[in-house]
Amino acid sequence: MLRLEKLVKTYKTGDQALKAVDLDIPEGQVLALIGPSGAGKSTLIRCINRLVEPTSGKVYLAGNELTELSAGALRKERRRMGMIFQEYALVERLTVMENVLSGRLGYVGFWRSFLRKYPQTDVDEAFRLLDRVGLAHMADKRADELSGGQRQRVGICRALIQDPALLLVDEPTASLDPKTSRQIMRLICELCKERGLAAIINIHDVALAQMFVQRVIGLRFGAIEFDGPPDALTPDVLTTIYGEEDWEATIEKIDGEDDEAAE
Amino acid sequence: MPVLETEGLKQWHRRTGRESLGHWVMWLIGVAVFAYCWQQISQATTWFFVWDAPTIAEDIWTRATPPKWEYITQLGKPIWDTLNIATLGTIIALVLAVPVAFLAARNTTPSALVIRPIALLIIVATRSINSLIWALLLIAIIGPGVFAGVIAIAIRSIGFCAKLLYEAIEEIDETQVEAIKATGASRWQVMAYGIVPQILPAFAGIAVFRWDINIRESTVLGLVGAGGIGLQLSSSLNVLAWPQVSLILLVILAAVVISEWVSAKVRGAII
Numbered sequence: 016m017l018r019l020e021k022l023v024k025t026y027k028t029g030d031q032a033l034k035a036v037d038l039d040i041p042e043g044q045v046l047a048l049i050g051p052s053g054a055g056k057s058t059l060i061r062c063i064n065r066l067v068e069p070t071s072g073k074v075y076l077a078g079n080e081l082t083e084l085s086a087g088a089l090r091k092e093r094r095r096m097g098m099i100f101q102e103y104a105l106v107e108r109l110t111v112m113e114n115v116l117s118g119r120l121g122y123v124g125f126w127r128s129f130l131r132k133y134p135q136t137d138v139d140e141a142f143r144l145l146d147r148v149g150l151a152h153m154a155d156k157r158a159d160e161l162s163g164g165q166r167q168r169v170g171i172c173r174a175l176i177q178d179p180a181l182l183l184v185d186e187p188t189a190s191l192d193p194k195t196s197r198q199i200m201r202l203i204c205e206l207c208k209e210r211g212l213a214a215i216i217n218i219h220d221v222a223l224a225q226m227f228v229q230r231v232i233g234l235r236f237g238a239i240e241f242d243g244p245p246d247a248l249t250p251d252v253l254t255t256i257y258g259e260e261d262w263e264a265t266i267e268k269i270d271g272e273d274d275e276a277a278e
Numbered sequence: 279m280p281v282l283e284t285e286g287l288k289q290w291h292r293r294t295g296r297e298s299l300g301h302w303v304m305w306l307i308g309v310a311v312f313a314y315c316w317q318q319i320s321q322a323t324t325w326f327f328v329w330d331a332p333t334i335a336e337d338i339w340t341r342a343t344p345p346k347w348e349y350i351t352q353l354g355k356p357i358w359d360t361l362n363i364a365t366l367g368t369i370i371a372l373v374l375a376v377p378v379a380f381l382a383a384r385n386t387t388p389s390a391l392v393i394r395p396i397a398l399l400i401i402v403a404t405r406s407i408n409s410l411i412w413a414l415l416l417i418a419i420i421g422p423g424v425f426a427g428v429i430a431i432a433i434r435s436i437g438f439c440a441k442l443l444y445e446a447i448e449e450i451d452e453t454q455v456e457a458i459k460a461t462g463a464s465r466w467q468v469m470a471y472g473i474v475p476q477i478l479p480a481f482a483g484i485a486v487f488r489w490d491i492n493i494r495e496s497t498v499l500g501l502v503g504a505g506g507i508g509l510q511l512s513s514s515l516n517v518l519a520w521p522q523v524s525l526i527l528l529v530i531l532a533a534v535v536i537s538e539w540v541s542a543k544v545r546g547a548i549i
Contacts, residue, residue, distance in 0.1 A: 093462035104457035121462025
């Protein structure tokens with residue numbers, strides 16, 4: 016479904032964020048991308064929808080090559096990739112409804128979107144999605160009136176209304192408390208299952224990733240160090256990804272927290 | 279090295295001895311320059327006129343009071359002209375300033391090498407020349423009257439509005455723009471959804487602020503013949519009709535106070 020071939024990103028400063036990353040994601044697979052800060056997780060996600068231009072390499076989405084597309088064709092392909100952000104990245108001064116409908120911008124013309132005259136089917140779908148994430152009563156609120164968890168739900172709706180085949184999720188829980196983090200991760204994974212979406216989820220919290228995903232990729236210095244099921248993340252593996260640390264103790268401690276949050 | 283170690287005790291000072299000596303020398307030089315300048319100015323002043331000032335001022339005050347109240351019937355039209363000059367000028371300036379601001383902002387300019395410098399040049403050029411001078415120029419070109427005043431105010435305001443607006447554009451939160459781009463939105467849609475909502479409060483604030491300034495600027499435009507209440511002011515001054523002058527100043531004061539009040543209200547409502 017998504018295939019990366021020898022993807023390289025070298026920033027102008029000379030930092031090599033990605034070193035020839037090869038990755039193949041089948042239809043409907045939810046994948047967690049873990050790794051220390053600066054390992055290139057955000058860069059990898061942004062190179063896929065070309066918010067960051069890759070230096071070399073190829074990205075195939077359902078057979079279409081993305082890195083060589085013209086601006087117009089790229090916009091068409093971006094519609095197939097919903098993105099969810101760490102700090103929600105909602106347009107703060109617009110309402111919840113406008114934020115959700117902005118996910119349809121790739122489908123409607125400029126004047127329609129400017130005058131907020133979205134097709135009724137889009138509006139129906141927006142209400143359905145808001146209802147699904149439990150925010151139907153918030154549609155008219157301004158985005159900056161919402162709490163962190165609510166904002167992230169709106170962000171999820173905005174990504175899903177694009178009718179994507181793939182979700183690019185950048186640290187969805189980094190600004191949220193442990194309980195809300197789990198709820199948001201659960202929601203994202205449930206929605207992916209319901210709609211058969213593939214997803215790449217950047218995440219710092221290893222224990223949280225293990226709870227929800229089918230496959231884990233460990234990134235270190237822009238190269239893939241680990242690729243396997245969540246159970247295979249042994250302390251030794253974590254040490255190769257993150258460096259030396261007493262993993263047995265800390266991971267267990269986080270697990271204890273999970274139980275509390277789940278109750 | 280502000281940390282000194284003496285007998286095992288670590289002492290901390292803000293400056294080293296050398297640095298504080300330097301500071302004292304700088305202060306000394308500053309005071310000396312000030313004293314010298316004072317002396318120069320004092321020599322160039324005809325002190326007779328200065329000692330004379332209170333009596334002259336008192337003389338003008340007695341001539342100017344009470345204001346000639348019945349003259350107010352002739353001031354309605356000119357003050358209305360003045361308000362129109364300020365308002366129309368501000369609107370025209372805003373319409374022209376918005377594209378200039380987008381072309382000048384680093385994150386929205388289509389070309390940082392060619393177009394941005396041109397936009398910045400427009401901003402600097404229109405800002406650096408006073409509206410009174412623009413009015414003089416325009417009167418020569420399009421003749422005296424209100425229209426010249428409107429255009430003078432508009433040109434003078436473009437740079438001011440565009441500068442503040444492009445600074446607001448450069449300070450927006452880029453992640454919101456990124457999020458809109460990621461949906462597959464076109465360039466114009468990114469602008470309408472990602473940028474415009476973020477700069478709208480700044481835009482409204484700038485508009486009201488500039489309108490407020492323009493009310494004050496347009497009161498003097500008449501001095502050079504560009505319409506408005508300044509015309510009455512200059513003709514009254516020319517015939518030394520002090521009671522009229524004092525009434526005109528009162529009317530201008532009232533107009534400025536009202537505009538100040540309106541702009542404070544509007545800004546309070548937006549932000």
